[in-house]
Amino acid sequence: MGFRKKRIDNGLSCLANFLSLKASCEQHFITQALDADLLSIRQGLICKTDKWWRFLSSSYRQAKAQLAGLWLGALPTSSTDWLTALDTALTYQSTKKELTSYHPLLSEAFGPQWQGEFSEHNELTQIHSWINTFYAKVNRVELSQSLAELIDKGVDKKLLRDQKNSLTALCNAIAVQAQTLQELIQIPDSNPNHDLAAMQFAQLNTLLDGWKNSALFYDFARYNQIIKAFEPYNIKDFTKLAYSWHAASDLLMTVFELSYYSGLVNNAYDSSEAIRQFDRNKHEQSLRDFKRIDGNSLFFAQEFLVNSLYERLPKKTAKGEMELVLRELGKKKRHIPIRKLLAEAGNVIQQVKPIFMMSPMSIATYLKQGALDFDLVIFDEASQIPAPDALGAMLRGQQVIVVGDSKQMPPSNLFGKAVELEEEELESSATAEMESILALMEARGAASKMLRWHYRSRHDSLIAVSNDQFYKNKLVAFPSPGFHPDATGLKFHYLPETHYDKGSSRTNTGEVKAVVAAVLNHALTKSHLSLGVVAFSLSQRDAILLELEKERRLQPETDEFFAQHAGGDEFFVKNLENVQGDERDVILISICYGKTSTGQLSQNFGLLNKPGGERRLNVLISRARLAMEVFANFKGDELKVGADSPFGVRSLQIFLQFAESGQLNKAYEKQQEQNFAFGALLHQAIQRLGYQVATRVGSQGYYIDLAIKHPEDPSKFVLALEYDGAGYYGATSARDRERLRQSVLEGLGWSFKRIWSTDWFRDPEAELHRLKVLIDKAITQHDELMVTMAAQATSTRQVKHKVAAPETIATPIMRVEEEQPEFEACTTPYKKADVSKLNIPHVDDFSAIPLSMLVYAVERIVETEYPIFASLVATRLANAAGLTRVGAKIKRTVDQAITGAVAKGLIQLDSDEVLWPHGRSTVKLRNWNSVDTATRKLENVCDAELTNALLLTVQDAHAISVTDAASAALGLLGFQRATAQAAERMSKLAQIQCDKNVLFCDNERLKISIAKPSLP
16 A cells, blocks of 8 residues: 555656646647657757857758747747757656556546546645545544545545535534534533534434433533532532542542642631741740749749738737737647637737638637638538538628539538437438538529539549539549559449348348458558548448458458558548548448349438438549449349439449449440541541551540550550640630640640641641651650569569559659669768779870770769769869869860760760760669768759659658758768758759659648659
């Protein structure tokens, strides 16, 4: 086909040359001349036209005569024109012969359009171009082979062309009609599948045939309605995308949400300068400043109040009431009665002591009516104060604040009896529910405020039932991270083999033995935790006391436990009625009531069945700080309660069910669904990193947005993450959000970090990397803490020779070396480095000593005397070089040596300029009394060592004033005298430990916090 095409191309080119030559020849010669023998004429003229003797040549004269006969018109005078015309004519004759050779091929190719030398070249060229186009399309498989064969058969190409033009006109008309139809139906242009003008006729025919069903028209009409409804929202690009969407339809919604929320984020950044210029480091620094200033402002307010009270103190030289007070202070006996003293000298006493802490009965007894008035009267535990008893105190105040809980036990005359009544009398008492001052204030419509934050329970399960049943889930109970080994929450002991002796002793003997066994086990294994036992009846209480006394005689090693926990945390066994106001680390509850020996389960639970019995239950189940264990011979599901059952019994059923299953009937779940888009995004991102994460950890009131679980122990959380979502903005105040709430969580053992949405949307990859680093660090810190606690627990057992459960806080504090027994560290004398073994030469110029030698010397000194200040290291090195004074030049050289040692990883330098061997952070307590005078200075003792001595002192003393604690701690280190400067420094260290919740100050006495660590 390619050779044939080339021949056709050559033939058409030959025809074009022929026609051009013919036109040129017809300008010079007559028509007959084109067929004459022009070659002989040219031969007669050639080489003679420019000769002078040409007229003598017969052949020249003959050729000229023949040329003149063929020339059109007169023969030109220039012989050159003769020859040029003859050459053109000869080329014409040659081209005509060549054209004749193409006749068969061109006749076959062009059919009737081929007329030899009389063919229309332009028309043939158009036909030829059309044929070439078709051949090209055939080669590109754009047209069928049959069409090419049709062309090769010699069909009339003009006819084909005319038919093609006719079809083109028809197609254009159809396209116009299709476009009109498309506009009428309002089919979008964006989808090629519904472009009528571009469809093949068969597809268009099928589509139009399908449109006979009006349902398809309805779809288009409905689509057009939706598109029109979207016009005000300026989402034309999205509607076009939706029309041409071929993937799953739910993914289209995902694309829309991505576009929508991305637009919101971009709009927020564009329209808000605060968001656009947000910087995490700067913002977090502002938060740190706020927390520091806010905490300091509280301290300042306290100091300001103390100073104001001090300035108001009366002078000792004042006359009148002051003289009476001083006189009574000087007496050793025969003091006047308090009532008379307050009546005669009440004003000056109130000025010295402006706050009186008294019961309503004490006020009536000791304060004469009208003798003293108060700006403010506060009633605490107001639900326990009868209204008549409170009225006298109220009359003495300008303002009154009543603090109480109407969901706890009301006042009862049972508390006023010297001898407790029998159980039958308690149940039949007509005065068990008397009106209180709290109820009176509520009835009067006084303004009220609910104190919602719950602090007592260190495990949220201990308050969950009370919060659900009595406080409508309005209490804010902070969740536990699961680190505290003793904060085990609520536990149920099912004792089906025991029986309630209903008709005789009204006790449950088997349950008594189980409770006593639990008490003794607690005394042996958890003696550091306070304990209380509550029985539902007096009979059961007495039975537990009797059995406990018997067992204690057989296990005298438990006596130490029952003798400790003084100051309000001593062990007790009480009945349900007498437990209000008590709280302990662990509470054991003996239900007593239950199945009898015949298997019958009575619905009688003593005072719980009485009106208001639910209050007694509420008091009971909210007494524990760390753990609560319930003993019963039946399960909550076995109780048959209905809508008419006493509220106390119904609440008991829910309490037992929750103790057994860990879930409330109201589908209580610790993990809640994430309801904030950014939180869901973070949740998915953390999961993709491979960590286990829980959302909205907590119960009603407060939730941690995201909590990272330990990879090997999912029951423990290593990190709490809060983002700036609904929970962040829903905080009542900045103080709650930034300081108080976080301090409570850290006190419970949580590690706490924040994620800011502005940074995330600005650079998600960088924030995701930062998040991974935070999580990995939290896991590492947790593992190190567990190892430290295990080592400390082992050391404690070796010293005390008894089992003691390790205790923990959120972060580890200073640790002692494992090989040193507890409390013996202070007997270790301070070991001073032997500078003579450092091989440092005596020199006049300290800088002449090689730096590498000084680096080695620094490492040896730090290894011996750590923790040690850099200044003391400089003194050691100067003395080793034979120098007695450390000047600026020596200090710079030593600093270079220290920097070199740090860079080589030999030592580490903390922010307080204290040096430690690399990889060590344990604190050594040393007796500084044996060291030389130049070294034995308090400024040479680092804060870490002083803090450890302070913590040991407080732990040993249980409770001690800051001043006494400072003196004792310094004494442990060998300093016999506490100067004012030393006391101030120790006071600041104590304040730091209080801020960290390691210590707390109670009545001006330092104590170890409840969540205290095992101190070295």
